[in-house]
Amino acid sequence: MNTHDTQLDPRMHPQQAVYGVIGNPVAHSLSPLIHEQFALQAQQSVHYGKLYADLGQFVKTVDTFFNRGGQGLNVTVPFKLEAFQICQKLTERAKAAGVVNILWQENGQYVGDNSDGVGLVRDIEKHPFQITGKRVLMIGAGGAVQGVILPFMEKKPNQIMITNRTLAKAQAIVDRFLPQAQAFGIQLSAIALDQIMHLQEGYSIIINGTSSGLQGSSPLVFSQAQHLQHVMQRGEIGLTYDMVYGKETDFMQQMSACGFQVKDGLGMLVEQAAEAFEVWRKLPRGSLDTGTVLQMLRKPVV
Numbered sequence: 001m002n003t004h005d006t007q008l009d010p011r012m013h014p015q016q017a018v019y020g021v022i023g024n025p026v027a028h029s030l031s032p033l034i035h036e037q038f039a040l041q042a043q044q045s046v047h048y049g050k051l052y053a054d055l056g057q058f059v060k061t062v063d064t065f066f067n068r069g070g071q072g073l074n075v076t077v078p079f080k081l082e083a084f085q086i087c088q089k090l091t092e093r094a095k096a097a098g099v100v101n102i103l104w105q106e107n108g109q110y111v112g113d114n115s116d117g118v119g120l121v122r123d124i125e126k127h128p129f130q131i132t133g134k135r136v137l138m139i140g141a142g143g144a145v146q147g148v149i150l151p152f153m154e155k156k157p158n159q160i161m162i163t164n165r166t167l168a169k170a171q172a173i174v175d176r177f178l179p180q181a182q183a184f185g186i187q188l189s190a191i192a193l194d195q196i197m198h199l200q201e202g203y204s205i206i207i208n209g210t211s212s213g214l215q216g217s218s219p220l221v222f223s224q225a226q227h228l229q230h231v232m233q234r235g236e237i238g239l240t241y242d243m244v245y246g247k248e249t250d251f252m253q254q255m256s257a258c259g260f261q262v263k264d265g266l267g268m269l270v271e272q273a274a275e276a277f278e279v280w281r282k283l284p285r286g287s288l289d290t291g292t293v294l295q296m297l298r299k300p301v302v
């Protein structure tokens with residue numbers, strides 16, 4: 001596989017079903033490696049490559065890919081909202097997320113799905129760490145957090161608190177998902193990030209869904225991280241999760257120093273990819289072995 005090629009063209013692979021990941025940037029993507037393993041596992045003749053789109057050229061690039069015989073695309077930053085907008089059909093979980101990371105065509109119409117939330121939830125449960133009955137703190141209120149709220153609620157945590165620098169955005173997510181939260185019996189609320197020193201109860205799952213890791217910073221100052229540890233129940237070890245992968249973020253370092261378990265988003269990447277492969281190839285859910293693929297990605301390169 002040429003890992004530098006970001007100009008995926010289905011016409012170059014006439015004997016295979018062609019899929020890919022579209023993004024900007026996209027050269028760093030691990031998705032081709034992951035899908036190559038899934039294709040081997042499922043013994044399917046699939047080619048999966050990288051597709052770079054200029055900003056403002058997303059729709060044109062997608063149209064060209066499908067017109068040339070491409071069968072499906074994973075969508076990554078910054079195009080997940082645009083992907084949502086071009087779809088004539090959306091799955092329920094894509095509608096809830098408001099963003100799309102799996103795209104394909106049916107009868108010439110774009111269909112969109114979202115497996116990010118399911119990927120995150122599965123990775124946490126395989127850790128293993130139970131979500132049901134737990135108190136969850138989500139940091140951030142952008143597309144990444146909105147995309148995972150519903151699958152999280154389906155696991156019936158006791159409480160989800162959303163905290164964000166801009167409180168109004170956290171409150172908007174709460175307002176939107178309140179009916180489902182009530183139906184599941186989950187306490188769903190919002191607090192401004194600069195108010196979290198006032199939280200009196202601990203959260204055993206803390207998710208960083210902000211884009212701060214990409215900017216090389218943490219959404220928390222150290223005293224806030226310490227406070228979140230301080231209010232944990234005695235003896236309880238919380239899990240903190242950063243959706244970013246490929247590096248130990250400042251957030252992960254902070255939380256680890258405060259005594260939390262920490263996890264990066266690599267497992268979420270593999271789980272959401274498995275779900276995409278299973279959707280496209282109509283395989284039973286959970287039939288792919290994600291564990292060995294994750295192990296392979298974590299192995300240091302020698």
Ligand code: ATR
Nearest residue numbers: 140141142143144145164165166169210211212219
């Ligand atoms: P994404 O689709 O990746 O979620 P987004 O919609 O731009 O991206 O949202 C980015 C999120 O990260 C927002 O919640 C943002 O906070 P604001 O809504 O207040 O802007 C949050 N964020 C980004 N940088 C941050 C930082 N340095 N500290 C805290 N929050 C940050």
